[in-house]
Structures are given as structure tokens and as C-alpha cells.
Amino acid sequence: MSTTETKPAPPPVEKIKIKVDGREIEVPKMTPDWQGKMQPTTMLQACALANQDVPHYCYHPKLPIAGNCRMCLVEFGTPMIGPDRQPVKNEDGTPKIAKSVLPYEPSTPRGAIACATPISPGMEIYPSSPATKQMREAVLESLLINHPLDCPICDQAGECKLQEYSVDYGKATSRFVEEKEHKPKQVDLGPRIMLDDERCILCSRCVRFSKDIAGDDALGFASRGSRNFLTNFPGKKFDNNYTLNTVDICPVGALTSKDFRFQMRVWFLKESKSVCTSCATGCNIVIGSRENKVYRYEPRENDAVNSSWMCDAGRLNYKWINSEFRLTQIKGPKTEWSLALRDIAETLRKAPLGSVAMVASARQTNEELYLLKKLATKLNALTDSVPRTGEGDKLLVNADKNPNSNGAKLIGIAPAQMGSNLPKIAEGIHSGSIKTLIVFGEDVTKCGISADLLGKLSTLIVSDILPNKTTEAAHYVLPGCAHAEKRGSFVNTKGRVQRFMQNTQPKGNARAEWEFLHELVYDVTGQNGFVSIEGLFNQMAKEVPAFQGVTWAALGDLGVTINL
Amino acid sequence: MIVKREKLNLWERLYGPAIVDGFKVTLRHFFFGKTVTMQYPEEKWTVPEGYRGAPYLVKDPEGRTKCVSCQLCEFVCPPKAIRITPPGPVVDTTTGNVEKRPKEFEIDMLRCIFCGYCQEVCPEEAIFLMKDYSLTGQSRAEMVYDKEKLLALGGVHQDKIWKWKNK
Numbered sequence: 001m002s003t004t005e006t007k008p009a010p011p012p013v014e015k016i017k018i019k020v021d022g023r024e025i026e027v028p029k030m031t032p033d034w035q036g037k038m039q040p041t042t043m044l045q046a047c048a049l050a051n052q053d054v055p056h057y058c059y060h061p062k063l064p065i066a067g068n069c070r071m072c073l074v075e076f077g078t079p080m081i082g083p084d085r086q087p088v089k090n091e092d093g094t095p096k097i098a099k100s101v102l103p104y105e106p107s108t109p110r111g112a113i114a115c116a117t118p119i120s121p122g123m124e125i126y127p128s129s130p131a132t133k134q135m136r137e138a139v140l141e142s143l144l145i146n147h148p149l150d151c152p153i154c155d156q157a158g159e160c161k162l163q164e165y166s167v168d169y170g171k172a173t174s175r176f177v178e179e180k181e182h183k184p185k186q187v188d189l190g191p192r193i194m195l196d197d198e199r200c201i202l203c204s205r206c207v208r209f210s211k212d213i214a215g216d217d218a219l220g221f222a223s224r225g226s227r228n229f230l231t232n233f234p235g236k237k238f239d240n241n242y243t244l245n246t247v248d249i250c251p252v253g254a255l256t257s258k259d260f261r262f263q264m265r266v267w268f269l270k271e272s273k274s275v276c277t278s279c280a281t282g283c284n285i286v287i288g289s290r291e292n293k294v295y296r297y298e299p300r301e302n303d304a305v306n307s308s309w310m311c312d313a314g315r316l317n318y319k320w321i322n323s324e325f326r327l328t329q330i331k332g333p334k335t336e337w338s339l340a341l342r343d344i345a346e347t348l349r350k351a352p353l354g355s356v357a358m359v360a361s362a363r364q365t366n367e368e369l370y371l372l373k374k375l376a377t378k379l380n381a382l383t384d385s386v387p388r389t390g391e392g393d394k395l396l397v398n399a400d401k402n403p404n405s406n407g408a409k410l411i412g413i414a415p416a417q418m419g420s421n422l423p424k425i426a427e428g429i430h431s432g433s434i435k436t437l438i439v440f441g442e443d444v445t446k447c448g449i450s451a452d453l454l455g456k457l458s459t460l461i462v463s464d465i466l467p468n469k470t471t472e473a474a475h476y477v478l479p480g481c482a483h484a485e486k487r488g489s490f491v492n493t494k495g496r497v498q499r500f501m502q503n504t505q506p507k508g509n510a511r512a513e514w515e516f517l518h519e520l521v522y523d524v525t526g527q528n529g530f531v532s533i534e535g536l537f538n539q540m541a542k543e544v545p546a547f548q549g550v551t552w553a554a555l556g557d558l559g560v561t562i563n564l
Numbered sequence: 565m566i567v568k569r570e571k572l573n574l575w576e577r578l579y580g581p582a583i584v585d586g587f588k589v590t591l592r593h594f595f596f597g598k599t600v601t602m603q604y605p606e607e608k609w610t611v612p613e614g615y616r617g618a619p620y621l622v623k624d625p626e627g628r629t630k631c632v633s634c635q636l637c638e639f640v641c642p643p644k645a646i647r648i649t650p651p652g653p654v655v656d657t658t659t660g661n662v663e664k665r666p667k668e669f670e671i672d673m674l675r676c677i678f679c680g681y682c683q684e685v686c687p688e689e690a691i692f693l694m695k696d697y698s699l700t701g702q703s704r705a706e707m708v709y710d711k712e713k714l715l716a717l718g719g720v721h722q723d724k725i726w727k728w729k730n731k
Contacts (some may be wrong), residue, residue, distance in 0.1 A: 151634075151687070152632045152634035152636075152687045152688055153632045153633075153634065153663055153664040157634070185663075186663065258653050259653065260653075261652075261653040262633070262650050262651050262652055262653055262664055263650060263652055263653070264650060265634070265635045265639070265650075267639060268635070268639070
């Protein structure tokens with residue numbers, strides 16, 4: 001079973017020749033639009049293929065085209081047609097180009113918006129010409145007329161397109177001397193969104209996102225002219241589960257996240273590629289942290305999983321990483337890692353076969369589950385993990401709230417019906433046949449194994465991140481790491497294997513689970529394995545049939561789909 | 565190269581005249597010269613205009629903190645002496661219409677090298693290098709100046725722009 005990037009044979013692509021800044025380039029005649037339907041290629045897409053960035057605000061590849069910001073105006077020309085309906089030629093035989101000009105003022109170039117103008121054969125686009133430069137300057141000047149000088153207090157500063165384009169394409173000084181138009185500030189749009197109307201450049205990305213992607217038509221523009229402003233419809237709160245995506249796509253600081261508001265300037269954030277752990281969808285994210293404190297999640301584009309979006313619930317589910325209650329020290333007879341692991345290995349080696357049970361978590365990575373499975377096979381242990389279900393929706397949220405249920409099933413830690421072994425484990429402890437229990441990342445008192453039952457065990461070894469009833473009852477507590485503090489991989493609901501990177505350092509004396517599990521497996525089974533996550537993953541891929549042919553390196557940033 | 569030693573004549577070989585000559589200069593400075601030393605630290609040097617001393621925070625004429633916690637000074641500070649705690653999303657109602665201001669602002673004066681980058685980068689003209697050049701303290705902790713101390717030392721900046729007045 002190798003990788004299954006199922007791609008139908010590509011149909012022959014019809015190409016047309018155009019010129020971008022005088023350089024001839026062949027581009028496909030049709031390009032998929034935001035819904036994946038084939039549409040005529042636009043000038044903006046053609047320029048991107050020619051490595052010429054055209055600045056834009058309202059255009060977003062995942063949203064319908066509005067064409068209202070005018071920032072992508074470019075000068076262009078088309079082959080001239082003579083009165084005989086034949087192309088007019090220059091003296092050297094090349095087709096004569098008629099530049100687009102104003103009809104009543106032929107000396108003035110007439111630009112077109114690159115985001116919504118389809119290309120035609122022989123067309124010439126001039127994204128770096130003086131006329132294009134002038135158009136951009138004029139558009140920026142118009143956008144900046146009423147834009148407040150809020151940059152020092154604006155959360156968008158540092159990742160603001162208005163700032164960037166002003167530097168790249170704008171005029172150095174303002175000619176505006178009149179009083180600026182004042183609009184509402186600090187408008188409470190919904191439970192997670194704060195709006196500043198003065199900063200809004202009316203690109204309508206948020207309006208289109210809410211209407212066409214989230215399906216909650218809550219935003220719109222009111223008034224006219226320079227008093228035009230963004231607002232929610234009267235009496236309708238902007239509170240769907242995808243509101244925070246509008247903060248990401250807002251090119252300026254008009255829509256801000258109440259959660260991230262005034263928390264940290266973005267240029268301090270250390271960002272790394274990761275995967276959201278709040279449900280089985282496994283949205284690709286970027287974690288931003290400073291000085292070992294996580295400040296925000298942002299979606300990362302992956303068309304096979306989450307497009308460019310993620311849900312608000314998943315995005316805000318990071319605060320537990322910074323919790324002051326995090327487990328940071330080993331609790332047990334030995335409090336040094338090497339001594340504690342040797343002690344635990346001794347206990348497990350002496351335990352009679354079948355007297356050990358294991359409850360792993362479907363929130364753990366494939367590599368950790370693989371090591372636990374090795375341990376369980378050696379000890380002939382009964383294993384399971386805890387199912388977690390909630391409400392799903394049509395867009396991204398999955399009803400399965402474990403990020404790695406499929407990984408746990410494929411590796412063999414969890415039975416096909418996850419949780420069906422838990423009553424057997426409880427029964428085993430009750431009858432006394434199970435003396436030792438290993439728990440990873442779960443509070444088993446919530447799923448049928450009560451604290452009284454745990455008291456019957458001779459050894460309870462628990463690894464977790466935050467304290468709970470199970471860690472309280474444990475003989476050994478091994479502090480573990482959140483996904484932001486280690487590397488690993490998950491298998492999402494559709495069988496996409498995705499890896500995530502480390503962003504922050506483990507808290508206190510905590511260690512990544514795969515690191516100490518590797519030592520424990522060696523101490524108990526005598527089998528040495530790989531000491532790096534790459535080697536461990538590749539070893540797992542060789543031994544677990546479902547992962548055959550996948551390597552850590554092949555996962556890349558976007559993952560690989562396997563057959564479930 | 566060999567430097568030939570000059571032969572001294574009689575007048576030069578007598579030490580007396582040279583000593584008297586030297587003392588004449590010393591005595592002229594002693595009795596008639598201008599004093600160029602001062603009784604430091606009882607007496608303090610008046611620093612020239614544009615001197616770069618310790619950086620302090622200033623208030624606007626209505627007593628509001630001018631700093632808006634943009635953290636550019638923290639970013640630009642070469643020895644990482646500045647540390648700002650941003651306010652977070654909770655609105656402090658006691659500050660009226662001030663939308664954003666630092667929750668805490670600390671400068672470690674032991675780290676500060678008085679380079680003036682913070683003053684240069686500040687978009688709100690809220691931090692200035694003042695004339696204090698000799699800062700002392702009993703402990704390292706005492707040398708970390710907090711927001712209240714920096715504002716008290718900085719005083720009021722007489723400036724036409726009152727950012728929060730009409731907001």
C-alpha cells in the first residue's frame with residue numbers, strides 16, 4: 001500500500017502566448033477558480049506565472065472575485081486589428097499592439113484590474129511600466145486619505161498589506177491636508193471579533209467569506225462615499241464558528257481578534273508549522289510563540305485538508321499549553337529520568353505476562369503509539385484508547401475530537417471499536433488479573449475505571465500534561481509535552497498523515513513522550529530503535545502495513561494520504 | 565637610524581633655570597588660572613544640549629502616558645534592556661479614551677547603553693534620553709526601573725500633539 005495521491009490523468013491543457021513586461025510566456029487558457037471550476041485565466045494569475053507580483057487587496061484565491069479595491073490595476077495592450085479584420089503588423093513583421101487608452105483622451109493609458117480581466121492571445125501586460133506605477137500610487141493615495149495613523153496601536157502592524165504596499169508602491173508623502181473622516185472605532189461585532197471601521201479599506205473579503213464560505217451572511221457595508229463602512233446586519237451577531245478567519249484575510253487591521261488583541265506584536269512571534277489537535281480533521285496551522293509562551297494559532301494553506309481556513313474553537317484551544325498547572329516534575333520513588341525509567345522497566349520486566357494493561361490516547365502521535373504498541377506486544381498487554389465525540393459540521397469540524405484516532409487504530413493500540421476494551425480492563429483490575437496499568441494522556445476515571453479501582457493496582461504509571469484524578473492516583477507520573485513542544489505525526493480522518501514541528505521548549509523537567517518511551521522500550525524489550533523522530537517514523541512505516549512506502553521526508557509540510 | 569645626541573651647553577646643563585621656568589607656568593595657573601576641575605559628586609556637571617543620558621518615559625500635558633506599547637523600542641534596543649508587557653484585550657476603564665498603553669514598562673539601566681535608538685524609533689515621542697548620566701543603586705533589582713519610576717523621572721512633555729484628547 002503505497003502513497004495514494006490519486007490524480008486522474010490531466011486533460012490536455014490549452015495554452016496561449018502572452019507577453020508580461022515584454023517577456024513572452026505560455027500560460028494555460030483556463031485556471032480553476034475559488035470553487036475549483038475552470039475559468040479563463042486572469043491577468044493577475046498570468047503575471048504570477050511570470051513571477052511578477054501584482055499587488056492586490058480584495059482578490060483572494062479562495063474567495064469569489066469582487067474587483068473593488070482597484071489595487072491590481074495594470075497597463076496592458078492587445079494586438080491591433082485593421083479595418084480588414086486582420087492583425088496589423090509592424091514593419092519588422094511583429095504584430096502591432098494597441099495599448100489600452102481612454103477613448104476621449106488617447107494619450108492616457110487606461111488600466112484594467114488584473115484580478116478580473118481574462119487574458120487573450122497575444123496580449124501584452126505591463127506590470128512594471130511607469131503608467132502602472134502611477135495607477136498604484138493613485139489608488140494607495142486614495143486608500144490612505146481616511147486611513148488613521150494607528151500603526152503603533154494596530155495589531156496588524158508588521159503583517160499589514162497597506163503598510164507593505166505603501167512602502168513598495170506608494171508615494172513618500174501625503175498631499176491630504178483636510179480633516180480625516182471619522183468612523184466608529186472599537187465596534188463589538190461578535191464574541192471574538194472587534195472591528196475598527198476607520199482602518200477598513202472596504203475590500204469586502206470578510207463579507208464574501210462570511211457569505212460564501214461560512215454560510216453566515218452577517219456582514220455588509222452601510223452608507224455611501226467616504227462614509228461607507230462595514231457593519232453587521234442590525235440585530236445579527238457575527239458569531240459563527242469561523243469568524244476569526246476574517247481576521248486573517250483582512251489585509252489591514254480593521255477586523256481584530258479579541259483573543260489576540262494587544263497581546264503581542266507579530267514581529268516577535270516565532271512561528272512553526274504544526275497541526276491543530278482539536279478534532280480529527282487535522283487543520284494545518286502555524287503556531288506563534290514568544291519566550292516559550294504560545295500566543296496564537298493561524299491556519300496554514302493545505303488544499304487537501306483545510307484550504308486556508310480553520311474553526312474558531314480549534315484556533316482558541318491553545319491556552320492549556322501555557323497553563324500554570326502543567327506537570328513539570330516526575331512524581332514517584334525516583335525523580336531522575338534515568339533512574340525512574342530504569343525502575344519502571346524493572347517493574348514491567350518482572351510483571352507476569354498478561355498482568356499489564358495500557359490505556360493510550362488517540363491524541364498521541366503515531367511514533368509514541370508505535371513505541372507503546374511495541375511495549376504492549378512484549379508484555380502481552382490489553383490496550384485501548386479513549387473515544388471522544390462531539391458535534392461536527394459540514395465545513396471543517398469533525399465529530400471525532402481525537403486528532404489521531406486513525407493512527408491509534410492503524411498501529412493497533414485501539415481496537416476497531418475504540419473504547420471497547422476499556423470495560424475489559426476495568427473488569428481485569430476488579431478481578432485482580434491486571435496488576436499494572438500504563439496510562440498515557442487520558443483521565444481513565446472518566447471512562448469507567450474509577451479511582452477506587454485504580455487503588456487496587458500494584459503499579460500505576462501515568463504520563464500526562466496536566467494533573468487530573470488519574471495522575472493523583474499514580475505511583476509514577478511522567479511529565480509529557482504538548483504537540484507544540486515536540487515533533488510527531490497524526491493520521492487525520494481521511495487518512496492524511498501529517499507531521500508537525502516543535503515550536504516551544506518542554507516545560508520544566510518534562511520530556512517528549514517518544515524520547516523517554518524509546519528508552520523504556522529499550523530497557524524492557526532489549527530492542528534498540530532510532531533515537532531521532534525521522535528514524536522512528538521510517539522504522540514505523542516499514543513495520544506497520546498501512547504506512548508502507550511513506551517516509552518522514554516525503555510527508556513534507558502538507559502530508560501524504562494513505563489507504564485506511 | 566641613529567639619532568645623534570645633541571651636546572648641551574652650560575646654561576642647559578644647569579638644572580636650576582629649567583626648574584624655575586617650569587614652576588613659573590605652574591604658579592601662574594595656581595594663582596591666576598581658571599578652575600577646570602569640580603567637586604564631583606557634590607558638584608555636578610551641566611551636560612550640553614543634545615546629551616544622551618538615561619531614557620525615561622514622558623506624559624502629555626494632561627497627565628496621560630504617551631507610550632502606546634507598540635514595542636518598537638523593545639525590538640530595536642541593542643542590549644535588550646527594555647521589556648514591555650502589553651495590556652492585552654482587557655480595557656482599563658480608568659484611563660478614559662486611551663485605547664492602548666503598556667501594562668508594565670521596564671528598563672534595565674545596568675544593560676542600557678544610552679544609544680538613543682529607543683527615542684529615535686518611538687512613533688509617539690514617548691521616550692526621551694534625558695540628562696541623567698550617573699545612575700546608582702544598592703542592588704540589581706533596584707536598577708530595573710519600572711513604569712511609575714520612569715514616568716516620574718521623565719515628567720511632562722510640552723507637545724502640541726495630544727493623541728488621546730479627541731479620541
